[in-house]
Amino acid sequence: METTNLFDFWTDLFRPLPRNPREGFMSDYTPIDQEEFDFIIVGAGSAGCVLANRLTEIPEWKILLIEAGGNENFFSDIPIFAAFLSTTPMNWMYNSEPEQKACRDLRGNVCFLPRGKVLGGSSVLNFLIYQRGHPDDYDDWAKMGNHGWSYSEVLPYFKKSENIKISSLRNSTYHGRGGYLDIEYAPYKSPLERLFKRAGEELGYEWRDPNGEQVIGFSKPQATMRNGRRCSTSKAFLEPIRFRRNLKVSKHSMVNKILIDPRTKTSYGVELTKQMKRIRVRALREVILAAGSIGSAQLLMVSGVGPEEHLREMEIEPVVNLPVGYNLQDHVTFSGNAFIVNDSSLTVNDMLAASPLSAIAYLAGRGPLTLPGGAAGLAFTRSPYAMDDHSPTRPDIELVMGGGSLAGDLLGILRSLLGVTDQWYYRMYSSLPMRVRQNTFSINPVLIRPRSIGRLKLRSGNFSDHPSIKMNYFDDPKDLKALVNGVRLIQQVIGTSAFQQYETRLHDVPFPGCENVLFDSDQYWECAIMQTAITLDHQVGTCKMTPAGDPSGVVSPRLLIHGMRGLRVADASIIPRIPAAHTNAPVIMIAEKAADLIKEDWGMHRVTTNFIDGS
């Protein structure tokens, strides 16, 4: 039954005018018990929305897309408010187990692990940065035996989804035109961008397109953005096809279990809860999990697919013994540093973001609110710890320059995202007058080739109980040392004449807990990182893709669960080794390719309906 949730509809009304004809309200469908569909997709996130679009290109296939959350809205569209969204019910609110070497001084001594619970999934919560990674990231997947996943084989899928709106890149062979997903630069040009570019040049780096031929260099962030507003996968891939008759979207619906015949090891549907009612729906062809690295792994295990011993501990009858939940990888970053400049017009902090002028500019698709998650510059570099990488041109450290900093977070929004306590904030920054706190910006190092690996386990056989997530950040000591090297590179950037022209300096109050270590020594930075390092929200790998026979694998290169029928996974969880990049674009690529694999396996030609005019 098709219905309209009044709250969803109401929040949708606030979207700015004029309306793009491709955008519009997705109505809600409640399936009846035992209703049959050709394919059931679990999760309407970065991957799920792409899959729903591509599979409904076959008119005779009836598709059900099931999502635990509701609609995105006016506020989630505002790029600079990305951090705020993680404090709302659009976030699943997962936490890690207490970590030994990260998040030690954060609220509850745990790392917050935000994940989207909304149509568009984490592409609604994310910082909009569009980054694909290094060609060797994908060539390495292929070398592991995952045929079909080399860079030259996945590049067409990156391009297929893309509608590049950056004029200087429109003719690049690395970018696509006419796809569903708009990629643009933020209309707002941060004054810091000019300094960052000059600093990079002073240090010998080129200003370049990091999604092009070479990754290492300094750049302006490319963003999943449409006219200065967030372009989630829901907006990009679902809304334009909202009138397709063979697509049904069930919102506010939580899948509790995959239905599996234990005798034939074939999946035949799912059980979901909606408005307190349990409904079973049947898949005539396949169930496709796109519930993300946490959701897909958890669903498999509560349904009997996972490590046998662990499942028995949880009193779940094992159906197939596979290493689900292992191989959890993520990018970790260090975000407490604030740099002070002598010119208030350079930075974007709370006062500017909250000003009526910024709001008016935003309604016209301009102004500082359009900065993607506040990011104004990216740099990709190699630390000495990248020497053991066989690829000589792959970066292991990324620098993300924010137009503001944690010190300027007077309203407490960034603090909430990071899990930083008010007490910590005041100990660090209260010595700075309010006015000076607004004159600060940040450059954060990100470890993009981590060696440390975590694990996700169940707490119970009930999907509603959040799983136990051990990230194991910095378990390998080289990871911590590489990140300290990132701090040193940032110091070089700040030391360039470009930044020194504005007397840029580090706010040098020692991090709480590190006061007894010599300030600015490597040991000091190791301590500071362990106190406040946080996730960049790129968890991947819990349902690792490998060829058959590899005991570490959960899905095949065709994304089918090893040893089963009728069950596929297509989301961030299948990634065997995390790319040196933000993960939204790689996940969208995975879903594009997965759709073609599914069509091939069911004997369908490759049908696509990209827009020809990408304006």
Ligand SMILES: Cc1cc2nc3c(=O)[nH]c(=O)nc-3n(C[C@H](O)[C@H](O)[C@H](O)COP(=O)(O)OP(=O)(O)OC[C@H]3O[C@@H](n4cnc5c(N)ncnc54)[C@H](O)[C@@H]3O)c2cc1C
């Ligand atoms: C705060 C944040 C910032 C980020 N910043 C960036 C960035 O700037 N650039 C970038 O490239 N990447 C970024 N990422 C990462 C990127 O967004 C994710 O890697 C990507 O969105 C993952 O896609 P996915 O399809 O695997 O999972 P998701 O997009 O998380 O989708 C999973 C969907 O499944 C639903 N679901 C889960 N379980 C169930 C269930 N049982 N029943 C029904 N529905 C269910 C969820 O509600 C969700 O909608 C960020 C992520 C976050 C959270």
